[in-house]
Amino acid sequence: MTQLELARKGIILPQMRAVAEREGVEAEFIRQGIVNGTIVISHNTTRKDVVPYGIGQGLRTKVNANIGTSSDFGDVDTELAKLQAAVESGADTVMDLSTGGDISSIRREIIARSTVPVGTVPVYQAGIETIREHGAIVEMTVDDLFSAIEEHCRDGVDFITVHCGLTRSALDCLKQQKRVADVVSRGGAFMIGWMLHNDCENPLYEYYDRLLELARDFDVTLSLGDGMRPGCIADATDRAQMEELLIAGELVERAWQAGVQVMVEGPGHVPLNQIEANVKLEKSICKGAPFYVLGPLVTDVAAGYDHITAAIGGAVAAAAGADFLCYVTPAEHLSLPDPDDVREGVIASRIAAHAGDIAKGVKGAVQWDLEMSLARKRLDWEQQEKLSLQPELSRRVHHKHDTTGEACSMCGNYCAMRLVEDYLGISAGRC
């Protein structure tokens, strides 16, 4: 039985207890969240030695780091270095999006070494192996696709992105929409190419029950991909995107009926003033299923700095209720990220997640800020470093310039907090 089925029977599993302890909530809260579908614990039944993470309402917003080879770069060692960079800098999960090299063996290496849950997009492998063998994605059979999914499940993947809501009706909306950037989801593009050429419905929708059976067997969490996610500000929140979301709402309920945990993926490039609406819509249409957003990126023009663009959108999304942020690195739109890009991406996304947690009142979130501020007020530099997101960087920047006093080199002798304390102290003494 899956975690969802057991939770429905009132059983609290060890991973629910572990999640509850880390989040500072009751285990019963986690069990009830899983029953309601508002919390998922992505944990393949075959996986050992993995720290389970809860994702969803009332919990700390989580951060995913995408790693993986491309057709230009297929080196597994680089990917393992990126895995290490992601986990060290605080990613809660990683996704292996490899599309180059020996895809199966890279995935297995990553799963074997990862201490955090691992997600994948099986259609990449199914599509790419078809292209390698037959020259075009359109030759992929339905069995090719499901074989890849099964292989990923057997290998121990904890959650899979499946573009099940990308139906012919969504495709009709896309055609009518006349988008600027059409489709920027790779998995979505594979499915659309296949559907258009073969003039068929999306097999992940048509045979959704087959998918649910596989997911159920391994207790793999489904992450309903958003193949229609906008790839630029001009395309945001359009009919194609919304049609796919409506279908996701139907599929979420069918997953729950089958005892399968499910999340929903969201955009993408979204102007700041549309992010809250996107989150509220998902929460309403998909009955509270965790929302997993990519960015969102609040402008198209910041190539080289898209970790910042995504941190802005991610913070606003998290504050509005998004549960899971997929990081974006400074390499986005330009090149495959390297380990340094991964680190910068994770940190930016963690800032966004934490800012969102403060705003939405996640338990314990403001306590961290309070401790930091008390250390700052005391000019306790050791404690400030310890409480920083990246203690080593914090120390390095603090010691960049020598300073003669207790304060930092910014204010030197004229530290406001010190000055006011002196005078407020004197004044209080006199009153």
Place this chain on the structure above:
Amino acid sequence: MTQLELARKGIILPQMRAVAEREGVEAEFIRQGIVNGTIVISHNTTRKDVVPYGIGQGLRTKVNANIGTSSDFGDVDTELAKLQAAVESGADTVMDLSTGGDISSIRREIIARSTVPVGTVPVYQAGIETIREHGAIVEMTVDDLFSAIEEHCRDGVDFITVHCGLTRSALDCLKQQKRVADVVSRGGAFMIGWMLHNDCENPLYEYYDRLLELARDFDVTLSLGDGMRPGCIADATDRAQMEELLIAGELVERAWQAGVQVMVEGPGHVPLNQIEANVKLEKSICKGAPFYVLGPLVTDVAAGYDHITAAIGGAVAAAAGADFLCYVTPAEHLSLPDPDDVREGVIASRIAAHAGDIAKGVKGAVQWDLEMSLARKRLDWEQQEKLSLQPELSRRVHHKHDTTGEACSMCGNYCAMRLVEDYLGISAGRC
């Protein structure tokens, strides 16, 4: 006569025309905005060869870069390098916050070399020279303070931060409030120390008319400083901060009556869910006077990454109506920034400003994103670089890895946009 007085007479000055042209609006819109007090053009009458910028409602959100020495670092050449870094990376204004070395001569050098408007905080100089001569800020006389202000105006400073709203009533609120971080504004700390020790009202409030006369003589824009701005999340939006804002509202109207342009400064450390309220409050209390925010920083824990923290808050503030963002650099809370920190700070703040402009519908804002997205869709890398915030960085990251095809090394052969275009094209041909 000042720009405000001339605008009231229906006169459109050359700088109003220049601002209108750059913003793509009618010159009459600028004149009317100045009359209403919703737009300022900071431009000291003695200044030549400076590009005038408009700040306020309906205009592109502007970005300020703080530079200046500290008591530990008084080197003018470093400050000139920071000025250059700020202007090159797109800062609309700079503020010289020098508190070390020969403060007057550093300011004059910066004013002489800056092609953008320059702001200062004259109380720094008044206070520090008092400390140097008499050992303590409390020995500063009212004339010392006003002499410094006059010197700054004569030197050609375009806008000055003056903590006029930091009255005894605000100080009473502070004492009752029991803040975590008390006061983090240096100018505010100077004034508070002075007021407490001398048991006097703030001279910038008591002799506000004297200040207005000076400002009027040189058409210097007042920026009403927020000495009570919160220095940590826990202190945000409290009574001390609000009391100062209420007084600022009164002072804005008195400035307008005197023919003086005025802006209002705002926080600081503010949780994401309180930023919009802070902006709306300022706009209401201060009758639409431009709002100039520092950050806001949406968490206290990200030392080393506070340009990102501030970009999140700045974007949300700009979207809600803030007109002017003061950047924060990665060195904030840790050390005096160097030229690289300045660059990173300006870029992060420009991203925030632009994201806000898209959201609040500033004229022309989305056009930039549209052009970028069209270039991206065409895989036109030259145009994408050109349209980037930092073309050189964009080029460097794009070429970090070799790629065999037209797409970037992220997707290689499996570029979604290319794939879908191929199949959508075929499909369109068939239908």
